[in-house]
Amino acid sequence: MPRWEPNARMRLVEAALELFEERGYDDTSVTQIAERAGLTKTTFFRQFADKREVLSAGQEEHSVLLAEQIAAVPAPTTPLRAVEAALVALASTFPPDRRAFAARVQTVTVSHDELQERSGLKYAGYVTAMRTALAARDVPDMTAAVAADLGLLAFRTAFTRWTESDAGPTLEDLVREALGEIVAASSSLDARTNWRPDHQD
Amino acid sequence: MPRWEPNARMRLVEAALELFEERGYDDTSVTQIAERAGLTKTTFFRQFADKREVLSAGQEEHSVLLAEQIAAVPAPTTPLRAVEAALVALASTFPPDRRAFAARVQTVTVSHDELQERSGLKYAGYVTAMRTALAARDVPDMTAAVAADLGLLAFRTAFTRWTESDAGPTLEDLVREALGEIVAASSSLDARTNWRPDHQD
Numbered sequence: 328m329p330r331w332e333p334n335a336r337m338r339l340v341e342a343a344l345e346l347f348e349e350r351g352y353d354d355t356s357v358t359q360i361a362e363r364a365g366l367t368k369t370t371f372f373r374q375f376a377d378k379r380e381v382l383s384a385g386q387e388e389h390s391v392l393l394a395e396q397i398a399a400v401p402a403p404t405t406p407l408r409a410v411e412a413a414l415v416a417l418a419s420t421f422p423p424d425r426r427a428f429a430a431r432v433q434t435v436t437v438s439h440d441e442l443q444e445r446s447g448l449k450y451a452g453y454v455t456a457m458r459t460a461l462a463a464r465d466v467p468d469m470t471a472a473v474a475a476d477l478g479l480l481a482f483r484t485a486f487t488r489w490t491e492s493d494a495g496p497t498l499e500d501l502v503r504e505a506l507g508e509i510v511a512a513s514s515s516l517d518a519r520t521n522w523r524p525d526h527q528d
Numbered sequence: 529m530p531r532w533e534p535n536a537r538m539r540l541v542e543a544a545l546e547l548f549e550e551r552g553y554d555d556t557s558v559t560q561i562a563e564r565a566g567l568t569k570t571t572f573f574r575q576f577a578d579k580r581e582v583l584s585a586g587q588e589e590h591s592v593l594l595a596e597q598i599a600a601v602p603a604p605t606t607p608l609r610a611v612e613a614a615l616v617a618l619a620s621t622f623p624p625d626r627r628a629f630a631a632r633v634q635t636v637t638v639s640h641d642e643l644q645e646r647s648g649l650k651y652a653g654y655v656t657a658m659r660t661a662l663a664a665r666d667v668p669d670m671t672a673a674v675a676a677d678l679g680l681l682a683f684r685t686a687f688t689r690w691t692e693s694d695a696g697p698t699l700e701d702l703v704r705e706a707l708g709e710i711v712a713a714s715s716s717l718d719a720r721t722n723w724r725p726d727h728q729d
Contacts, residue, residue, distance in 0.1 A: 407717045444645035447652055451644075469685075469713040476681050477714075480673060512670040513678075513714050516608045 336374050336384065338364040343381040344431055352378075352439040379445045382432050386449045390456035392417055397460035406466045410457055410478035411506050418485070418498040430490035454479050477513065481506035537575050537585065539565040544582040545632055553579075553640045580646045583633050587650045591657035593618055598661035607667045611658055611679035612707050619686065619699035631691035655680050678714065682707040 342363035346355040357378055361371045375381050396413035404412070421429065436442045454475045461471035485501035496504070543564035547556040558579055562572045576582050597614035605613070622630065637643045655676045662672035686702035697705070 405717065440649065443652075444649045447648040448641065448645045451648055467713070469709050470716060472681060472685075473678065473710055473713045474717055476677055477674065477717075480677050484670075484673075508670050509674055510717075512668070512674045513717075515671060516606065516675055516678075516711075516714075 335364075335366055335370050338366065339371055339374055340381055340384055343378070344428075344435060347382075347435045347439075348431065352435065352442060379441055382436060382442060383445050383449050386452060389417055389420075389449075390452045392420070393453055394456045394460040397457060398463065406461050406470055406474040407477075407506075407510070409461065409464070410474045411481075411503065413457060413460075414478055414482045414502050414506070415499045417482070418502045421489075421498045423497065426489060426493070429486070433487070433490045450479055450483065453482070477509050478506070481509050484509075536565075536567055536571050539567065540572055540575055541582055541585055544579070545629075545636060548583075548636045548640075549632065553636065553643060580642055583637060583643060584646050584650050587653060590618055590621075590650075591653050593621070594654055595657045595661040598658060599664065607662050607671055607675040608678075608707075608711065610662065610665070611675045612682075612704065614658060614661075615679055615683045615703050615707070616700045618683070619703045622690075622699045624698065627690060627694070630687070634688070634691045651680055651684065654683070678710050679707070682710050685710075 339360060343355070343360045346359055346363060355378070357371050358368055360378070360381070361368045364371075375384075393413045393416075396416045397409045400409045400412050436446050457475035457478060458468075458471045461474060462468060466474070481502055482505075484505040485498060488501050488505070489495075489498045540561060544556070544561045547560055547564060551560075556579070558572050559569055561579070561582070562569045565572075576585075594614045594617075597617045598610045601610045601613050637647050658676035658679060659669075659672045662675060663669060667675070682703055683706075685706040686699060689702050689706070690696075690699045
């Protein structure tokens, strides 16, 4: 048996997605995914720990990329702009021709608690990667936490918008746009609080 | 067999926590949890869908409480203060004598991916509840999203601080304190951006 199958990973992801769409996540087995991809179960388990992992492919690389980008921005960059640069770099790894595929993954994910949980853990990993990389640049912990959190909100908002239309702006542009809206919303939170300076809890 | 066991839920949670601590999460079965609690497996499954659910008890009630609190604040309250009121109300359901227990749950949770995922889904549920309740009060969607996200960050920060010390401030006070720090951090993100008005991506 060959130790390496060409495109095994991508073939398994595509097969899993098809089966989840056709039969549902719960009624799909690893054996069926491997069969559909024309590969063995052993090959499957060389690529993924279990069925839930299939649609979270690339997570580790994404977190590394985010951390590296934040480490690489010029010194005077603000935490928010460092996060933006990192997320735009991540966005650029999603080419326009993956939009339809990403939309299918999104649809399957939201319909299964287990996949949603896995996806939540992936995003928590992004936040930790960004937060740690910011802290390594001497950004105060709470500032790093807020920048990473709002950055993730921007990325998820942008990703949803990206998968909801067949054409339109790139994911990079949508990330910049969403982050702009979030910054505006977060200063309006402040403004509305200040607008009532007599407010007491 | 009685359809209702006194304190069944709490006894099962306590038994599960003990076993997770003693044997690890993976090596603990539902049967063992039920046995330790002096109850049957059937009683277990009347209370929880599976092993992972045991430590997330109360999640549904918590989300309902958050939504109700946000619906109930006086009309002129800002989104941020509505979120604060809701989270302080949630915090007040954790009395000081649950601190040690909460700390044990926290320790077990962070050491298991599956429990962490479950916990992530719980928190995502809190965010959705707050976001939806704010939207129902005509708060713009992105403002609602930011308020709910920063609110959750405050609650999680406060909860960690609460479980890390044996005495000290109540969870309510820690929530208020953390939210204050987060608001300060988030306006410092803005300030630092404005400080470099020539910044271009």
